[in-house]
Amino acid sequence: MSQNKPRMQRMAPPPARGPRGGKSGRPGAARAAAKPATAADWIAGARLRTLPLAVAPVLIGVGAAKVAEGAGIWHPIRSLLCLAVAVLLQIGVNYANDYSDGIRGTDEYRVGPGRLTGSGKAAPRKVLTVALVFFGLAAVAGLILVVLTLQWWVILVGAAAIAAAWFYTGGKRPYGYYGLGELFVFVFFGLVATAGTTYMLAGVVNQESWFGAIIAGLIACAVLMVNNIRDIEPDRLARKRTLAVLLGRVASRVAFCVFLLVPFGILAVLAVFYPLAWFGMFALLAALPACVITIFARTPRELITALQLTSFTGLLVAIALGAAYAF
Numbered sequence: 001m002s003q004n005k006p007r008m009q010r011m012a013p014p015p016a017r018g019p020r021g022g023k024s025g026r027p028g029a030a031r032a033a034a035k036p037a038t039a040a041d042w043i044a045g046a047r048l049r050t051l052p053l054a055v056a057p058v059l060i061g062v063g064a065a066k067v068a069e070g071a072g073i074w075h076p077i078r079s080l081l082c083l084a085v086a087v088l089l090q091i092g093v094n095y096a097n098d099y100s101d102g103i104r105g106t107d108e109y110r111v112g113p114g115r116l117t118g119s120g121k122a123a124p125r126k127v128l129t130v131a132l133v134f135f136g137l138a139a140v141a142g143l144i145l146v147v148l149t150l151q152w153w154v155i156l157v158g159a160a161a162i163a164a165a166w167f168y169t170g171g172k173r174p175y176g177y178y179g180l181g182e183l184f185v186f187v188f189f190g191l192v193a194t195a196g197t198t199y200m201l202a203g204v205v206n207q208e209s210w211f212g213a214i215i216a217g218l219i220a221c222a223v224l225m226v227n228n229i230r231d232i233e234p235d236r237l238a239r240k241r242t243l244a245v246l247l248g249r250v251a252s253r254v255a256f257c258v259f260l261l262v263p264f265g266i267l268a269v270l271a272v273f274y275p276l277a278w279f280g281m282f283a284l285l286a287a288l289p290a291c292v293i294t295i296f297a298r299t300p301r302e303l304i305t306a307l308q309l310t311s312f313t314g315l316l317v318a319i320a321l322g323a324a325y326a327f
Helices: 004-011 039-045 052-069 076-104 124-149 154-167 181-202 207-230 232-237 243-247 249-273 275-296 300-326
Strands: none
Touching: 039 076, 039 124, 052 076, 052 181, 052 207, 052 300, 076 124, 076 154, 076 181, 124 154, 154 181, 181 207, 207 232, 207 243, 207 249, 207 275, 207 300, 232 243, 243 249, 249 275, 249 300, 275 300
């Protein structure tokens, strides 16, 4: 009998574990024990630090529209609707990412700020509902804008923007998991948001808008890149192949600096024709430290600081360039 004991111990089943190594036999049981999300948690889930990405292209687009239409012509209601669409869509995509990454188990490896779904503080269905509400509000604001301008074909652009927001991390094959995040961010948070704002206000898209769109898009790419640099190892474990994962630590840090600093070269060219744009160069006081921190960072906290500086850079540049165009 004594010889059978070790064999019986080896044959005993291991403790039941959750889908990502949790010590529960029931998926999500460990999460269920988390404290319910507070109002502060829901506000944090909106990721307010990313909102400058939504505001920046609208500011530039409004200024470019002023160039196209001439002095004394303003469209305050339409401008606010453009801003509402951009901000509501940004918040919606943040909650959608929270939901999609959470149910996939990606956030089990997360080293950044906690999320609602992944932490178990909020039921996935609630997070999804909030995301859909914000997408719906963005759609309503967009429809009002279309009715005011009678540009009905723009509905297709709005639908594409909502689809891009959802499929970044949602669906069976989210493009954010295949290194395409920066491309779509450049297109929708740069080109579409800026040029779209100008078009809905002025009925045309001038070269000022396109140059501003490139600036906004590249800085948005920088924000996404530094966020993904922070999560390179967790994303590898979760099989989330972001561009930062594909490039590796060194090349992705170089790419971040390129994304963030090239816009200042474009801004310098524009400043020759719109002198107030030179004030945008003060944003280098945030951009250069962000580059230094990102290159030498060793902890997630440092990269979060770089992300905040990058978002602030985008907002400062947009304010300066939008004002330069408008005045």
